[in-house]
Amino acid sequence: MLLSQFSAILLRRRISLISALAPLLAAPVSAQDLELMPVHYHTPYAHYANNLQPVHLAPAPAAPSSLLNGLPAQLRSEIAYVQDLASSTTLYQKNSTVVRPIASITKLMTALIVLEAAQDMDEILEVSSADVDRVKNTTSRLSVGSRLSRADMLHLALMSSENRAANALGRYYPGGLSAFVRAMNDKARALGMRQTRFVEPTGLSSENVSSPRDLVALMQATAKQPLIHQYTTSEQHIVEPRPGRQLIYNNTNRLVQNDKWDIKVSKTGFINEAGQCLVLLTKFEGRDIAIVLLNAQGRYSRIGDAIRLRNLVEGSNKLAML
DSSP: OHHHHHHHHHHHHHHHHHHHHHHHHHOOOOHHHHHTSOOOTTSTTHHHHTTSOOOOOOOOOOOOOOTTTTSOOOOSEEEEEEEETTTTEEEEEESTTOOEEOGGGHHHHHHHHHHHTTOOTTOEEEOOGGGSOOSSOOOOSSOTTOEEEHHHHHHHHHHSOOHHHHHHHHHTSTTHHHHHHHHHHHHHHHTTOTTOBOSSSSSOSTTOEEOHHHHHHHHHHHTTOHHHHHHHHOSEEEEEEETTEEEEEEOSOGGGGOTTOEEEEEEEEEETTTEEEEEEEEEETTEEEEEEEEEESSTTHHHHHHHHHHHHHHHHHHHHHO
């Protein structure tokens, strides 16, 4: 009798301890945490970041309920989010309130700012030494002195994640890079992207951060721009940055080559801090679907995760019809 009472007391204390620790163990890195991390003005972006107004990130909202939470997806992405756009229903979520670096997903906002500025898409832009990556020391086939139209620069930035092209687009914006980055953050606020911050137009900086639901809002805005649809889903583009020298660029998302995927907007991204990233606006069985995958491990894991999520969504539809 005494032994059973003692066991019951121990069990109640263990349950109380687990209940007290659970919120601490499960808590993701939220926008509140990141709000305490201001732009580090000693970074290579100091020359125009100093002119930016502070961007205060909103607290991360509670994770949405998900229709597929109980189904195993076995994803390799740290963050995954799937939304039915017509109903705004969350179909799947994994760490969906976490704010993380987004790498070249940034270029969707870069494209939106360029197009909404209504600049001449035929104007010739020249790559300068200011466009050379001195943060990650990445390479580029667009050497200093390369000259392309604004349209070609945008095409390469979106389709092939060409960083020098993206930076040149920002430099040629009225007011230069400082004004361009301010416009990016202003647009984010206008779209209700309260957990998003930009410090430069390429995504090379880990200080460009966002959340899955903010990225869905960004994709929905970019989907209204026919050129963004065209450039993010084209398989290949040929440019001539110097007389007589042609370069062939391919899409970084191989799903655009798959006839089974009806993709409206697509963008990949990668830096070490962000991991492999992929965002898509697509259509499954007549439903407009947004997919956000951040910090996938392994070069092709983001593609595999997108396929797994599609199979999961389509499988759930079939189950619902039984």
